[in-house]
Amino acid sequence: MKAINLADKLSTFAEHWQPRVVGQFNGHDLLVVKVKGEFVWHKHEDTDDFFLVLSGRMSIRLRDGVVMLGPGEIFVVPKGVEHCPVAEDEAHVLLIEPQGTPNTGNAATAAARRVI
Amino acid sequence: MKAINLADKLSTFAEHWQPRVVGQFNGHDLLVVKVKGEFVWHKHEDTDDFFLVLSGRMSIRLRDGVVMLGPGEIFVVPKGVEHCPVAEDEAHVLLIEPQGTPNTGNAATAAARRVI
Numbered sequence A, B: 001m002k003a004i005n006l007a008d009k010l011s012t013f014a015e016h017w018q019p020r021v022v023g024q025f026n027g028h029d030l031l032v033v034k035v036k037g038e039f040v041w042h043k044h045e046d047t048d049d050f051f052l053v054l055s056g057r058m059s060i061r062l063r064d065g066v067v068m069l070g071p072g073e074i075f076v077v078p079k080g081v082e083h084c085p086v087a088e089d090e091a092h093v094l095l096i097e098p099q100g101t102p103n104t105g106n107a108a109t110a111a112a113r114r115v116i
Helices: A006-010 B006-010
Strands: A020-025 A028-038 A049-055 A058-062 A065-069 A073-077 A083-098 B020-025 B028-038 B049-055 B058-062 B065-069 B073-077 B083-098
Touching (some): A006 A028, A006 A049, A006 A083, A020 B073, A058 A073, A065 A073, A073 B020, B006 B020, B006 B028, B006 B049, B006 B083, B049 B058, B058 B073, B065 B073
Antiparallel strands (some): A020 A028, A028 A083, A049 A073, A049 A083, A058 A065, A058 A083, B020 B028, B028 B083, B049 B083, B058 B083
């Protein structure tokens, strides 16, 4: 058993909006992702959506506002709430999702689940 | 809806081994804690135990070894596994636990649940 070093994991890939699974916790995947630009509007009917910014800055647009996030800041999008993640410059983020959750809220358009 | 700034939350208290609830995610509490010294050996029969070090360094002793953690490192103690968190100097940590989990694994000795 050993620690999961998030910076080391992030150094192994460059693609944006392609989360990598780095661990598990209570039936959830722990994922790191590099974000830049605008993602798609989506929602998850069955799960909250956890974001912790590790470096850089991002925003999470909601239909009735926007949440700005910097390093060391968490936002949990409640289940069923439409949102659109956006980052002007690259940011690195920890995500937590129930195992198998499609990142777009839709299995047909979701990024493949990759474990590193 | 707004971001949870972990450093701001940590600045509101000084006690060690007294987690504060700062948010919720899928039936779990998100907690910040300041650790220093040696906690107690314990286990959680029904939940994994999530640690993400935000600043400083800590160790998690296991019966068959030890896991060293620095900033940006995660360790998940599998449910049922005995462990003893230790920090030589103060470290700040994000914890994730099912709502109501006693931090010592035993309701009789657990820290009170405090929300900030």
